[in-house]
Amino acid sequence: MEHPFGQLTINSNTKTERTWTDVDALTPALSGSSVWLRARLHNTRKQSAKLGFIELRQRLSTVQVVVQGKDLVSFACGLPKESIVDVLAEVTTPPAPITSCTQSGVELQVTRIYCISKAATRLPLQLEDAGRSDAEVARLKLPRVEPDTRLDNRVIDLRTSANQGIFRIQSEVCALFREFLLGKGFIEIHSPKMIATASEGGADVFKLTYFQRHAYLAQSPQLYKQMALMGDLGRPGVFEIGPVFRSEKSFTHRHMTEFTGLDMEMTFKDDYHEVLEVLEGLFIHIFAGLNERCAKELEAVRAQYPFEDLKFGRTALRLTYYEAVQLLREHGPAIGAERLAALEQQQKAAEELGSSQEAKDLAKLVSDMREHLKTVPVHGDEEDLSTRDEKLLGAVVSRVKDTDFYVIDKFPAALRPFYTMPDPDQPNWANAYDIFIRGEEVTSGAQRIHDPEMLVKLAAQKGVDLTPIQDYVNSFNYGAFPHAGGGIGMERVVMLFLGLDNIRKSSMFPRDPTRLTP
């Protein structure tokens, strides 16, 4: 008989013909049977020389394994956490539910255990620390794991239940986006990321060396998706999922220098609201799909980062810019004051707990909010709503209209790019829209100008030089369909659906002006 434990190397030269069982497939119905598992060693506990317990983990699932016998206990309980083990064990039902594991109704009795990859004894980050909620950290008076520590050791950090949930949800957002649009006849395109000119304005663009000259990284697929549409690709339109690059020196909770854009562009028959309706339906499809398909993942995220379920209806709430400003004027001061009071309470609690970094962060928020409330109600109608106005509007809409998902339609034309179609009846306004989740913008979109003469005229008015993008302008010279579209910040959707406080939590390996690794 083979030795029942030891170190083993897996290297494609032995076929074991084993049947492997997943941790989350372990149920009392399997009692009495023997199973093979490959999993991480989540925890070990040596009760005596002859009895030990180990916990095995696969993604969101854990199970307890009983280890008996001196040699076996010594080996198994001596392995470093996070090692990978192959375990042969008998499934039993424990006398009482094992509340520390997700598979509480079963327990395993180990027969054999092989370590196939031994983790370092000292990990730079403990998974149990990384997985704690702020409330638990406060209750246990433990130091918080700083965001940079997490990101510097992202491979371990990704293994927390919350992150397992977040990145499964991220994957599902992309799947739901695509299946909705493919179902409507859209086709997927891939536009170049290296472009010859700083296409959309010129600021905030990364420059690279391209053989004997320079190139730039695309700040969006905007011009290319329109050109694809003018090339008759897709019915009624095209979409793209790809990286978007912004050389902005922003250090906010919601900006990164590289993010994933979910872009779409489509033709319409009469009115750009046909496109807006598709975009709204797309979001509702994503939200409903996440709730339906990711129940376990949502709970895993919630356990570490508590959030309230996103409120959304069967159709989107659509406000004009004017209505949004009115709402903010009417309800902003009172609701803002409430939010301020709540924040002040939080700040006080953090101070009492001696959590200095958190208290400092909160103090900054409180003082910012105090300043901001002095400016509400906002001044002019054609002035851009500030990020803080938007956030407050989110709170107002949530309270007054009972939804966290809404659209602002018709923006002051001065605030939108040169290729945005003006409202034909009120030329200071544009046929443009932004989509919001919990008071933060996730999509900016508009009807685009498809008449080359109008494009040239309006670019001149805005002082935009079209010479470097003549190919784009020309593409409307050969018969152009009326069209509109939008770009969605994928990581923002994940962040805001889950009520996370920082976009770095929804990006696998985030990039900002100071972070370029790992």
Add this chain to the structure above:
Amino acid sequence: MEHPFGQLTINSNTKTERTWTDVDALTPALSGSSVWLRARLHNTRKQSAKLGFIELRQRLSTVQVVVQGKDLVSFACGLPKESIVDVLAEVTTPPAPITSCTQSGVELQVTRIYCISKAATRLPLQLEDAGRSDAEVARLKLPRVEPDTRLDNRVIDLRTSANQGIFRIQSEVCALFREFLLGKGFIEIHSPKMIATASEGGADVFKLTYFQRHAYLAQSPQLYKQMALMGDLGRPGVFEIGPVFRSEKSFTHRHMTEFTGLDMEMTFKDDYHEVLEVLEGLFIHIFAGLNERCAKELEAVRAQYPFEDLKFGRTALRLTYYEAVQLLREHGPAIGAERLAALEQQQKAAEELGSSQEAKDLAKLVSDMREHLKTVPVHGDEEDLSTRDEKLLGAVVSRVKDTDFYVIDKFPAALRPFYTMPDPDQPNWANAYDIFIRGEEVTSGAQRIHDPEMLVKLAAQKGVDLTPIQDYVNSFNYGAFPHAGGGIGMERVVMLFLGLDNIRKSSMFPRDPTRLTP
């Protein structure tokens, strides 16, 4: 009553409540009914002052429209081709099938026609020229549209039936790739494209300015997809669809400086062939899916670029590197000679037709092939097969094994990157594989080293400095699953499935050392 024809502006300020019909939905069953269509003006023919014919086009579909009455004929037949028109017409059945249109069983009798976007009278490229096959060009003794002319005017070129087919097929390749892997429990990831170090060797990498320092564009998501896997993302693995950047000064038919990578990486239990099997199944799913879902598009491509259906079986043919070399030795000279003879014939024909550019290109191919055949059979067993060897092997396998899709398994270790797992029983060989379609590589993959000590040792042997990618090396220190994967060149799959002669035909806006626009 509204004026029955004229120029019209669509600008979101009128809701027509019209029901629109697609050209490909027009069948004799609709005879007698009135339909609204928005389509491109594909062609116009003024038969007399009172009778004209126009052809309307939507993507792959065309229909003939009869125009009667002096004013209507004058207006409709005076419109430039490629303009967008809204047409109200009665569906009739023509006395004889209209062979010039895809909807041969119906004809439309126009009631109203409005031009909603007028194309320029002089287009830089005529669609009928861009859509001709080489055979037709030769038969009609017309000048060929040069590839650069097409790409410079890509928005018009994309409207040819062949391109409509190619880019719908491209979209479907991505959809099939994803649905296969999502179905197996993989999750989709998005890895950063801007990275701190020239990760994989250092050559051929684009450098950019990143605030006060430099960054590089990722040459593949290789290191990141492995790190995602070590972060326990996905069961059994992860995939990514994204741009890949190569600063190679290659001017071949199959290299671009930016292309779309279909990447996957997965854990295995015993043997990396578990992963290879998934990759093979993935390709077969893509091939079968294209045949099933894109019949019309395949025919559209074939009409301009004739090709033979890809031969593939229900499982992949798997050859070892050694077997591949043996096959080439045995059958290469004879089959190579046949191919040479065929090429010489083509060259002669081109010369006779006076098609000088084509004849010149062929002459080069012929002389290259003559040179190449002198070196077949190949010399050593551990020497890399050249691109020409591979192409000839493709012809040999197609003839001898009756398949255009095969895998070469086990490569000389010296030819593979430092992170490739050596074969434990013959350390000069690697657990690595390439996947071929019609004799051209579309995927390179391997088992990766998951043991950090071995990784350090082998990198040192290959002279690779791991210091700049310490995060990657470290990720195997915290318990590492045995794993393997591969990267697929998406545009190559499209090119080779369709037997196209140049990868620029399967990239919407291709990039090479000299082309950075449009």
